[in-house]
Amino acid sequence: MDHHDDFREFVLARQQALMRFAYLLTGDAHLAEDLLQSVLIKVVGKWPTLSRDGNPEAYTRKALVNQSISWWRRPRLESPSADPPERGASHDEATLDRIVLRQALARLTPKQRAVIVLRFWEDLTETQTAETLGCSVGTVKSQVHHALARLRALAPELAHLLSDSEVREVAR
Structure with missing residues (x-):
């Protein structure tokens, strides 16, 4: 071979x-x-x-x-709208949550988005995330902290997606 x-x-x-x-x-x-x-x-x-x-x-x-x-x-030629579509009969809550989350993620810096995706979507540990990004664990922790704070500010309507225990886990 x-x-x-x-x-x-x-x-x-x-x-x-x-x-x-x-x-x-x-x-x-x-x-x-x-x-x-x-x-x-x-x-x-x-x-x-x-x-x-x-x-x-x-x-x-x-x-x-x-x-x-x-x-x-x-440089970008297009810029997506920051407003989610109006709620209608064809959209359920989960769909709207995904749309709002996608738009909020798009407004994070690329490094913050990468840390959030690696930690919470790919479910990598802080150490694995640091190795993947070529940075320290401390940098991963601070980027996660800043990214989550920015997501909360950009999309407060998504607060219901995290339970109290998950918020405490993420805050560690």
Whole structure:
């Protein structure tokens, strides 16, 4: 088996998880596809070394975070509306919560969004998050603290999503 077959197997096995991660970083399905594709192009060039000496998935996730931050710094031609759609018969509460949460996440800095996604969506520990982002555990803790405070300020209507015990757990 050559390294291209090994890379192909990695992509087939982890594509959905990496795509979800890219989507959570960008907030847009098309941008997530572009992000993942551009990162995988870079990863395939480093594949022989990564598959032999490293952790290819961790490297790919970190590359996704770094690339999304780079893209975030690019000038934007469009800006999404900050107002959620009006409540109507076709939207239930969960759908509106997801829309509001997505919009609030989009207003976080890329690093804050990455920390929130890694900690609470990917369910990584603080140590694993720090390793993925290449920073200290203290930085992860402070970024989580600031990101959650910003989310509470941006979307106070989502406070019901966290129980008291979860708020205490997150505050630690």
